[in-house]
Amino acid sequence: MKNNEITEITPKxxxxxxxxxxxWKYRDLVMLFVKRDFxxxxxxxxxxxxxxxxxxFLSTFVFTVIFGMIANISTDGMPQFLFFMAGNIxxxxxxxxxxxxxxxxxxxxxxxxxxxxxxxxxxxxxxIYNTIGFLINFxxxxxxxxxxxxxxxxxxxxxxxxxxxxxxxxxxxLGTGCGLIVSSVTTKYRDLGVLVSFGVTLWMYxxxxxxxxxxxPPPFRSIALLNPVAPLVETFRYGFLGSGTFPWKYLILxxxxxxxxxxxxxxxFNKVEKNFIDTV
Amino acid sequence: MTEMNENCVxxxxxxxxxYRLGAIGSGTLRHDxxxxxxxxxxxxxxxxxxxxxxxxxxxxxxxxxxxxxxxNRGERIGIIGANGAGKSTLLKILSRITSPTEGxxxxxxxxxxxxxxxxxxxxxxTGRENIYLNGAILGMSRDEVTSKIDSIIEFSECEKxxxxxxxxYSSGMFVKLAFSVAAHLDAEIMIMDEVLAVGDMRFQKKCxxxxxxxxxxxxxxxxxxxxxxxxxxxxxxxxxxxDHGKIVFDGDVEEAIKIYLxxxxxxxxxxxxxxxxxxxxxxxxxxxxxxxxxxxxxDNIFYDDEPVLLELTWENKADIKNLCxxxxxxxxxxxPVTAFVVENFYSGKKGETYTANLKIDVSKxxxxxxxxxxxxxxxxxxxxxxxxxxxxxxxTFRRRKPDKYQNTWQKAWGSIEMxxxxxx
Numbered sequence: 001m002k003n004n005e006i007t008e009i010t011p012k013x014x015x016x017x018x019x020x021x022x023x024w025k026y027r028d029l030v031m032l033f034v035k036r037d038f039x040x041x042x043x044x045x046x047x048x049x050x051x052x053x054x055x056x057f058l059s060t061f062v063f064t065v066i067f068g069m070i071a072n073i074s075t076d077g078m079p080q081f082l083f084f085m086a087g088n089i090x091x092x093x094x095x096x097x098x099x100x101x102x103x104x105x106x107x108x109x110x111x112x113x114x115x116x117x118x119x120x121x122x123x124x125x126x127x128i129y130n131t132i133g134f135l136i137n138f139x140x141x142x143x144x145x146x147x148x149x150x151x152x153x154x155x156x157x158x159x160x161x162x163x164x165x166x167x168x169x170x171x172x173x174l175g176t177g178c179g180l181i182v183s184s185v186t187t188k189y190r191d192l193g194v195l196v197s198f199g200v201t202l203w204m205y206x207x208x209x210x211x212x213x214x215x216x217p218p219p220f221r222s223i224a225l226l227n228p229v230a231p232l233v234e235t236f237r238y239g240f241l242g243s244g245t246f247p248w249k250y251l252i253l254x255x256x257x258x259x260x261x262x263x264x265x266x267x268x269f270n271k272v273e274k275n276f277i278d279t280v
Numbered sequence: 281m282t283e284m285n286e287n288c289v290x291x292x293x294x295x296x297x298x299y300r301l302g303a304i305g306s307g308t309l310r311h312d313x314x315x316x317x318x319x320x321x322x323x324x325x326x327x328x329x330x331x332x333x334x335x336x337x338x339x340x341x342x343x344x345x346x347x348x349x350x351x352n353r354g355e356r357i358g359i360i361g362a363n364g365a366g367k368s369t370l371l372k373i374l375s376r377i378t379s380p381t382e383g384x385x386x387x388x389x390x391x392x393x394x395x396x397x398x399x400x401x402x403x404x405x406t407g408r409e410n411i412y413l414n415g416a417i418l419g420m421s422r423d424e425v426t427s428k429i430d431s432i433i434e435f436s437e438c439e440k441x442x443x444x445x446x447x448x449y450s451s452g453m454f455v456k457l458a459f460s461v462a463a464h465l466d467a468e469i470m471i472m473d474e475v476l477a478v479g480d481m482r483f484q485k486k487c488x489x490x491x492x493x494x495x496x497x498x499x500x501x502x503x504x505x506x507x508x509x510x511x512x513x514x515x516x517x518x519x520x521x522x523d524h525g526k527i528v529f530d531g532d533v534e535e536a537i538k539i540y541l542x543x544x545x546x547x548x549x550x551x552x553x554x555x556x557x558x559x560x561x562x563x564x565x566x567x568x569x570x571x572x573x574x575x576x577x578x579d580n581i582f583y584d585d586e587p588v589l590l591e592l593t594w595e596n597k598a599d600i601k602n603l604c605x606x607x608x609x610x611x612x613x614x615x616p617v618t619a620f621v622v623e624n625f626y627s628g629k630k631g632e633t634y635t636a637n638l639k640i641d642v643s644k645x646x647x648x649x650x651x652x653x654x655x656x657x658x659x660x661x662x663x664x665x666x667x668x669x670x671x672x673x674x675x676t677f678r679r680r681k682p683d684k685y686q687n688t689w690q691k692a693w694g695s696i697e698m699x700x701x702x703x704x
Contacts, residue, residue, distance in 0.1 A: 006284065009376060009385040029416035036402055036413060043404045114399040115417055116376040274379040277372075278299065 019270075022118045029117060033125035034132070056092070056137045060085040067210045076212045076243040079153050085141055086237045087209035093134040094171040094229055095200050100126035101179025102196050104269075105187045105276050112277060119273040120266075123180060127172045134168070145240060156242030163239060166255075167232050174228055174258040180265030184272040187279055208233055212244050228254040228261075284386060289469060289501050290351035290374070295383035296525075297344040297369050343369040344380070345525035345647065353468075356495045356502040358516035358533060360509075360540045365522040367505045371395060371473050374503070389468030392418050397475050398458035403447035407438055407457055410446050414461045428464045435490070436460035437483075456483055463490050470494070473505045488514045509537050524678065528612035528649055539612075549574040551675055560671035566598040567656050567669040574675065575637065581678045588640040588677060592654070593633065594670070601627045604666075606655040607640060607674065617650060617695040642679065646697050649678045 023030070042048045060081060067073045068080035075083035101123040105112070108122060148155045186192045207229045208216070216224045225231055231250040238246045284291050344366045351357060359367050372378050374385060375393035400417040401410050411432055415425040425432075433442055436457040438449075446454060459475065470491070488511060494500040506512050512519060512533060519536035521529040529539045550573035571593040574580060582588055590607075603626040609617040620640050628634055652674035657666045 006386055006388055007391075009373060009380065009387075011380050011382060011384075026416070026419070028420075028422040029413075032413045032416045032422075035409075036405060039409075040402065040404050111400050111417075113377060114396045115393060117417060117419065277378050 019118050019120065023120050023124060026117050026121050030121050030125045030128065033121065034129045037125070037129045038132075052133055052136050053140060056085065056089050056140070059092070060088050063088060063210055073211045074215055076214055077154055078237075078241050078243045079148055079155065082141075082144060082148055082153075082155065082241060083212075083237070083243065084210065085144065086241060087233055089134060089137040089141055090167070090171060090233055090236050091204055091207065091209045091229070093130055093137075093168070094175045094232075095204070096130045096133070097127055097172050097175030098179045098182075098200060099197070100130065101176045102182035102186070103193070104179070104183040105272070106183070106190075106193065109277070119269070123176050126179075127176055131168070131172065141240075157240050158238075158242055160235060160239035160246055163235060167236050170255055170258050171229070171232055173262045174232075174254075177258065177262035177265035180269040181261070184265075184268040184276075187272055187276045203227075203229070212237075213247070214244060222250075225250040226253070228257040230254075284388070285350075285352075287352045288350050289353050289389065290349070290385065290387045290503075292347055292349040292385050293383050295344055295347040295370075295373065295385060296342060296381050297366075297373060297378070298340045298342055298381040300340050342525050344373070346383070347522075347525070347527055349520070349527065349530070351469075351501055351503070353501055354495055354499045355518055356492065356516045357504070358512040358519040358536070359503060359505045359522060360507070360512060360519060360536060361522035362540075364524075366525040367522055368395070368473060369525075370522070371471050371503070371505060374471055387469060390419060390466070391469045391471060392462060392465040392467035393471040393473075394418075394459075394462045394475050395471070395473040397455050401446055401454070401458060404445055406445055407436075407442040407449070408433075410457070411461055414458065415465075418462060418465055419467070420465060424466065432460045432464050435463065435486075452480060452483075459483075459487055463487065463494070467500070469501045469503070471503045474507065484511070485514075491515055509541075512537065523612075523649055526612075526648055549577045549580050549675065553672060559673070562669055562671055563667040564598070564669055566596065566600055567603070568595045568597055569654065569656070569670050569672045570594055570633070572654070572675060574677075580676055581680055582642055583680045585641075585643045588642050590638045590640060590675075591635060592638065593635045594656075595633045596628050596630050599628070599630050600658065600669070601660075602658050603627065603669070604657050604659075605638070606657065608653040608655060609642075609645070610651045610653070611695055612649055612651075614651060617645065642677070644697050645679050646695055647679050648695065649676060650695075651676055 038049075042051065045051065047054065063084040064080050068075065068084065104119065104122045104126075112119065145155055145157065149157075182192060182196050186196075204210075206224070207227055208224065213221060213224060213230070213234050225234070225247050231247045231254045234244055234247055235251055238244050343364075347366075347370065359370065361367050369378075371393065372395070373380050374387070374391060375395060376391075377395075398414070400414055402413060405413060408429070411429060412422065412425050416422070433439055436453075436459075438453050438457050441449065441453065446457070449457070455475075462470070462472075462475075472491075491502055491504075492515060495502050502515070504512070504515055516533050518531065519529075519533040520527055521536050521540045529536050550571070552571050553569050569592065571591075573591050575589040575591045577589070592605075602624040604621065604623045605625065607620040609619065611617050622638065626634065626636060654670070654672050654674045655668060656670040657668045659666050
């Protein structure tokens with residue numbers, strides 16, 4: 001049992017010390033946190049895990065009524081419910097990755113103050129937790145597509161749908177990257193936390209979630225697509241519903257932005273995690 | 281840098297941790313930006329609290345101040361000290377919860393730290409689920425926990441309730457379960473901060489026995505912080521006393537406890553000598569020290585170039601001529617540091633009680649805590665040998681000094697700071 005590996009604790013840390021190997025060593029902990037979060041979400045509730053299914057249907061229903069029926073926003077000729085659901089499930093995946101990781105330090109301060117484990121375990125668990133939620137939603141979405149297709153609706157899934165894993169990964173990493181930056185800054189400035197929940201809502205409205213890109217006035221269309229989430233949503237919808245366009249140039253740009261944000265996020269996170277307990 | 285010995289499992293070199301005094305920032309971005317903008321225009325900071333001027337940049341507090349320590353495999357080390365002595369900061373750095381400002385720590389193998397009972401326990405999960413979660417938080421893999429879960433549950437004495445959410449547990453059961461998990465870690469080094477204080481006496485005894493067995497039979501190393509001297513006695517075979525961020529004693533447990541308990545009384549700025557006169561042998565018991573105090577001081581801490589103003593009151597038991605005084609200074613290990621002397625400063629008649637005010641320049645003494653001893657002596661004439669009249673343990677004092685080599689080892693060598701070398 002003798003382990004002679006020497007660990008060193010020093011004041012300074014290299015700028016980019018990922019410690020991904022260490023996170024891997026703690027993979028059991030990641031999964032236990034995911035399990036804990038699931039258990040915790042649905043303990044002492046009437047409907048239990050059914051909420052995972054009910055939530056997207058409910059919010060999509062509200063979207064359909066408000067944006068589709070009352071505001072009468074065009075859906076590029078797609079069935080309204082499917083159109084809003086596509087945007088909704090992807091956006092809520094992105095935003096929950098962001099929100100979940102943005103409170104990493106603040107909400108775990110007590111735990112982090114008492115025991116060491118790689119802090120990146122928390123955002124990783126958050127990604128997995130949200131991915132599972134998304135996949136459940138996605139299965140329902142997929143079944144609905146099949147239902148609509150067989151009833152002869154104007155739905156045309158195409159090969160772009162195969163990009164889904166990439167889109168999923170990119171949304172998760174972009175959301176988490178933003179979240180890491182926010183979580184690092186909120187250790188010192190609490191008011192940023194308020195700004196985030198507010199900002200995420202605003203961000204949704206500048207992202208083509210409740211409207212198609214084709215509804216954006218042409219001069220602003222390319223600007224709207226510069227928003228790194230926009231091409232993800234648009235591609236997702238194009239792949240599974242066949243609506244709109246496949247903005248591949250913007251999609252590549254979005255991946256690049258994701259990589260930069262994530263890298264920056266991890267650098268800031270690493271810098272903060274060493275001493276945040278002294279300032280939080 | 282020196283290599284680690286075969287037997288050495290933790291090596292701490294010149295470890296310091298600095299905390300900035302006062303508020304860190306103002307907590308909101310608006311205020312910080314406001315302060316920054318005001319400073320930029322050369323105006324007064326609108327968020328500065330009145331009277332808080334002294335908390336400017338550079339004002340800091342050393343929670344740990346140049347700690348050096350080597351711990352060998354299988355040792356059970358107790359760490360004691362008053363509140364704020366730096367015990368928890370030391371454990372936090374070793375547990376990698378916060379990082380040091382200076383110095384470094386190297387350790388071999390895994391460290392399992394228990395700074396709190398039941399860290400990461402989740403109220404909604406059952407006892408069994410919490411064992412897995414807590415085990416993973418402390419660094420065990422799932423398989424490791426599975427292989428040990430039976431003995432963990434048995435040790436915790438919670439078999440009956442193991443599949444009940446822990447929110448329904450009594451606090452005692454909670455502690456037992458939490459400790460059981462930690463005790464079954466395969467870590468080479470175990471760190472615990474006052475965790476045995478909870479739980480009943482029988483369980484405490486059981487835990488201490490378990491820890492002792494782990495150390496003796498499996499060569500685990502234990503670092504244990506406590507204010508309970510009995511558990512320190514039961515568990516530890518070596519003890520460290522921390523005071524104001526420095527190790528003031530390292531060695532035998534009983535001796536350490538004596539120093540720690542004694543130091544609680546030693547911080548006074550005055551001492552009265554009643555009934556314990558002439559504790560040490562003197563050539564002639566002509567003088568009796570009655571009272572000593574630091575004048576114009578609330579404590580015994582001397583900063584920077586601040587002189588020690590000492591007031592000594594004694595009674596002459598015989599006629600005294602040409603009295604001399606030697607103030608001997610020793611460090612926490614009672615090793616001699618230096619001595620201050622004043623010769624022929626007093627003569628008096630028998631029966632007289634006299635108060636002398638002395639000023640001692642201690643600016644060359646580096647940071648740390650020191651013991652003093654007063655030796656009164658005289659000689660009949662210039663050729664005659666010295667005769668001691670009174671020897672008494674004196675007031676302790678502490679030095680705080682932000683010298684120009686602060687936090688570096690260059691000048692913290694020994695206890696006296698000399699002038700810089702001149703190149704000629």
